[in-house]
Amino acid sequence: MENNRKNRRDFIKEMSLIASSTAFLSSIPWLNAFAGENGKNVAASDRVRLGIIGVGSRGRALLLNLQEVNNVDIVAVCDNYEPNYQRAIKLTNGKANAYYDYRKMLDKEKLDGVVIATPLHEHAHITIDSLNAGLHVFCEKSMARTLEDCKRMADTHKATGKILQIGHQRLFNPVYLNALERVKAGEIGQITQVRAYWHRNNDWRRPVPSPELERKINWRLYKEYSAGLMTELASHQLQVANWFIDKVPTRVMGSGSNSYWKHGREVYDQVALVYDYDNGTRCIYDSLTSNKHYGLEEQIMGDKGTIEPEVNRIYSESIPKAPGIRQLVNNIEKGVFDVIPIGGASWVPETAVEYKGEMIAEYANNDTFLQMVGFVKAVKVGKPYKNLFREGFHSSIGVLLGLQAMDNNEIVSWPEKYILEKEV
Amino acid sequence: MPEQGVYSDSFFAMGTRCDVVLPGVDEEFGEQVVQLVKDEMIQLEKQLSRFIPQSPISRLNRAAKGEWLYTSQTVWEILTICYDFFQVSNGVFDITLAPLINLWKTNRGGRQIPDDEIGRAKAICGFDKVEFDIEKQQLRFLSDGVEFDLGGIGKGFAIDTIKGVLLNQKIKNAIVNLGDSSVLALGQHPNGEDWPIGIRNAYSKDEYIHVFQVNNETVTTSGTVYNTEKNKRGVRQHIINPLSGKPIESPCSVSVKSDSATFGEFLATTWIILPEYDRKILSEKCRKVETLEINYKSESDFETRLTIL
Numbered sequence: 001m002e003n004n005r006k007n008r009r010d011f012i013k014e015m016s017l018i019a020s021s022t023a024f025l026s027s028i029p030w031l032n033a034f035a036g037e038n039g040k041n042v043a044a045s046d047r048v049r050l051g052i053i054g055v056g057s058r059g060r061a062l063l064l065n066l067q068e069v070n071n072v073d074i075v076a077v078c079d080n081y082e083p084n085y086q087r088a089i090k091l092t093n094g095k096a097n098a099y100y101d102y103r104k105m106l107d108k109e110k111l112d113g114v115v116i117a118t119p120l121h122e123h124a125h126i127t128i129d130s131l132n133a134g135l136h137v138f139c140e141k142s143m144a145r146t147l148e149d150c151k152r153m154a155d156t157h158k159a160t161g162k163i164l165q166i167g168h169q170r171l172f173n174p175v176y177l178n179a180l181e182r183v184k185a186g187e188i189g190q191i192t193q194v195r196a197y198w199h200r201n202n203d204w205r206r207p208v209p210s211p212e213l214e215r216k217i218n219w220r221l222y223k224e225y226s227a228g229l230m231t232e233l234a235s236h237q238l239q240v241a242n243w244f245i246d247k248v249p250t251r252v253m254g255s256g257s258n259s260y261w262k263h264g265r266e267v268y269d270q271v272a273l274v275y276d277y278d279n280g281t282r283c284i285y286d287s288l289t290s291n292k293h294y295g296l297e298e299q300i301m302g303d304k305g306t307i308e309p310e311v312n313r314i315y316s317e318s319i320p321k322a323p324g325i326r327q328l329v330n331n332i333e334k335g336v337f338d339v340i341p342i343g344g345a346s347w348v349p350e351t352a353v354e355y356k357g358e359m360i361a362e363y364a365n366n367d368t369f370l371q372m373v374g375f376v377k378a379v380k381v382g383k384p385y386k387n388l389f390r391e392g393f394h395s396s397i398g399v400l401l402g403l404q405a406m407d408n409n410e411i412v413s414w415p416e417k418y419i420l421e422k423e424v
Numbered sequence: 425m426p427e428q429g430v431y432s433d434s435f436f437a438m439g440t441r442c443d444v445v446l447p448g449v450d451e452e453f454g455e456q457v458v459q460l461v462k463d464e465m466i467q468l469e470k471q472l473s474r475f476i477p478q479s480p481i482s483r484l485n486r487a488a489k490g491e492w493l494y495t496s497q498t499v500w501e502i503l504t505i506c507y508d509f510f511q512v513s514n515g516v517f518d519i520t521l522a523p524l525i526n527l528w529k530t531n532r533g534g535r536q537i538p539d540d541e542i543g544r545a546k547a548i549c550g551f552d553k554v555e556f557d558i559e560k561q562q563l564r565f566l567s568d569g570v571e572f573d574l575g576g577i578g579k580g581f582a583i584d585t586i587k588g589v590l591l592n593q594k595i596k597n598a599i600v601n602l603g604d605s606s607v608l609a610l611g612q613h614p615n616g617e618d619w620p621i622g623i624r625n626a627y628s629k630d631e632y633i634h635v636f637q638v639n640n641e642t643v644t645t646s647g648t649v650y651n652t653e654k655n656k657r658g659v660r661q662h663i664i665n666p667l668s669g670k671p672i673e674s675p676c677s678v679s680v681k682s683d684s685a686t687f688g689e690f691l692a693t694t695w696i697i698l699p700e701y702d703r704k705i706l707s708e709k710c711r712k713v714e715t716l717e718i719n720y721k722s723e724s725d726f727e728t729r730l731t732i733l
């Protein structure tokens with residue numbers, strides 16, 4: 001833990017360093033948007049007062065990360081499950097006021113914002129109530145269980161002008177940001193396909209202390225609360241695909257099934273989908289729960305190269321020739337007969353001897369932390385980052401349309417009303 | 425001068441870059457041929473790499489002493505060739521020196537390695553600790569801990585294999601370059617009678633020390649000097665004299681032009697290690713071979729010797 005803390009401190013330094021390089025700035029509007037204003041309008045001593053709603057597995061992680069962010073006070077915590085409620089109190093050393101009911105918390109506390117990490121079906125109403133209470137909101141992905149709820153959240157965000165940031169942490173990940181920068185610079189050419197997958201080998205089931213808690217604890221397995229693999233996993237990766245292709249899909253087709261875990265789970269245990277974009281590009285997606293060999297990846301493929309951000313790799317389509325060979329080929333083309341300079345000492349090639357691509361960017365696994373830094377910064381300034389919410393929205397809509405395609409066995413077109421225009 | 429069509433492509437395999445140049449070959453056929461070359465190299469790597477746990481060579485390396493072992497045809501072939509090389513060189517060419525190589529690799533800081541440490545590493549090395557039953561195509565280790573490392577010969581073996589692949593495809597003229605240290609020059613340059621392969625000065629890359637005229641032959645180089653594309657240079661202690669257990673430290677290289685690159689790798693390495701008077705036995709057994717020896721006295725001064733056998 002000590003080590004973690006130290007690392008995190010370094011990350012902050014690292015962040016401010018990266019954020020000050022101009023190349024980086026252009027691709028991460030949400031980090032530099034307020035770079036100037038931050039110092040001007042907001043006193044450094046200003047502290048941000050946050051409440052956390054839903055301190056389960058993810059909520060705990062967010063809380064621990066927030067405790068490492070400067071100028072943040074976690075003044076309230078809320079959870080309606082006793083063990084987690086007690087744990088939240090402990091985690092904050094009793095400094096935060098604890099609540100079972102978030103509405104009481106919104107009533108009583110003077111907060112700048114809330115962080116919501118409740119199960120999916122408990123995102124929409126808590127988010128909307130918080131926004132209407134004048135608070136900024138960080139809400140875990142995916143946005144909501146239904147399309148209408150996603151839309152209502154978006155509308156309330158717009159109406160109140162309060163921040164609504166959705167927890168797709170890859171949006172703050174230096175590897176992804178650097179990769180995006182390189183895509184914009186043309187390094188992998190024109191992207192024509194993103195192939196993404198998330199494969200695991202487990203059933204998602206959590207142990208339940210007593211039977212009546214089954215649905216509360218294993219909410220991911222029930223359709224009423226969750227869209228399964230789509231909202232839990234695909235959401236992150238469709239966000240990446242949309243972001244890199246820089247478009248909203250036009251339609252989706254797919255098929256899902258329960259092929260392995262026959263244990264009363266309602267959501268699919270494997271899914272396969274195709275998302276089409278208007279320029280002929282597509283995202284091919286699949287997720288599996290009975291084999292983890294291939295793990296997870298978003299393979300971003302262009303005519304000049306490939307990016308695999310999960311493993312931090314970029315590959316070129318053409319491998320550079322040995323300099324002597326380059327010269328030889330030029331000479332043959334021109335009909336010139338000349339010495340071929342390829343023999344001699346061990347001319348160690350500079351490029352990796354096995355072509356495993358190149359690392360995209362140095363990175364310590366801390367994007368969840370970085371996104372909290374980003375949220376706190378936005379709260380301080382009091383304004384949402386341009387186009388950040390848009391990413392979370394389109395991903396959340398996209399996974400639910402994908403579910404619809406699978407459930408109804410139909411090709412689903414992306415409805416106009418679920419498109420947010422880019423802000424300029 | 426007329427413009428010439430030429431197909432070329434590069435890829436990575438067997439821990440090195442492979443460049444293939446096919447004059448007069450169109451793109452469609454060229455792609456097919458390069459794919460065949462690549463497949464062949466990947467197959468070889470799967471057989472010969474001691475870094476792939478499932479490779480036949482790794483399986484042998486894990487085996488205990490005493491039991492008779494079978495291996496793949498390819499591995500058997502290369503091991504028996506290496507054993508011949510071991511014998512004709514009086515033990516100088518030895519593919520079981522990994523413990524010594526590793527010992528000296530850790531010596532980057534230049535520390536003196538104590539004799540007893542060298543002795544311990546030496547004790548587990550030695551191709552004479554392997555027994556071959558040629559009839560039954562089986563082998564066994566006579567002591568524990570012996571490991572094969574084909575790093576010094578694998579690329580040459582690959583070049584000889586690729587030559588067969590190209591000839592099968594009726595390719596008459598080609599250059600195949602594995603990391604600049606093993607080169608196949610099939611046939612001739614479209615504008616000449618042969619392929620002029622330039623051996624460069626390790627300390628001045630644009631300068632040739634010698635040009636081999638190569639036609640249907642290979643050029644392989646072993647040396648202690650290295651130079652990267654970004655011009656970082658130095659001396660590597662990776663050629664070990666198995667008799668002393670110590671690396672060759674002087675900056676030098678030996679390039680060999682020969683029909684077979686497997687043989688070329690062997691000869692180049694052995695030439696570096698062998699003292700002058702011992703080379704005779706070996707050279708009596710060679711035909712149609714040219715060796716170029718370069719000894720660097722300083723960055724600007726070197727001595728060369730060309731021997732035609």
Ligand SMILES: NC(=O)c1ccc[n+]([C@@H]2O[C@H](COP(=O)([O-])OP(=O)(O)OC[C@H]3O[C@@H](n4cnc5c(N)ncnc54)[C@H](O)[C@@H]3O)[C@@H](O)[C@H]2O)c1
Pocket residue numbers: 053054055056057058059078079080081084100101102117118119120122140141142167168169216217231232
């Ligand atoms: N971004 C990521 O990488 C990531 C990773 C894991 C989970 N998540 C998301 O975080 C959210 C929570 O997932 P989890 O695994 O932590 O679930 P969890 O079941 O472990 O935690 C949810 C917590 O919310 C509490 N809760 C439920 N309803 C509540 C209410 N009305 N008021 C207050 N508390 C309430 C529960 O008691 C529980 O403690 C989900 O939306 C999930 O998709 C995101």
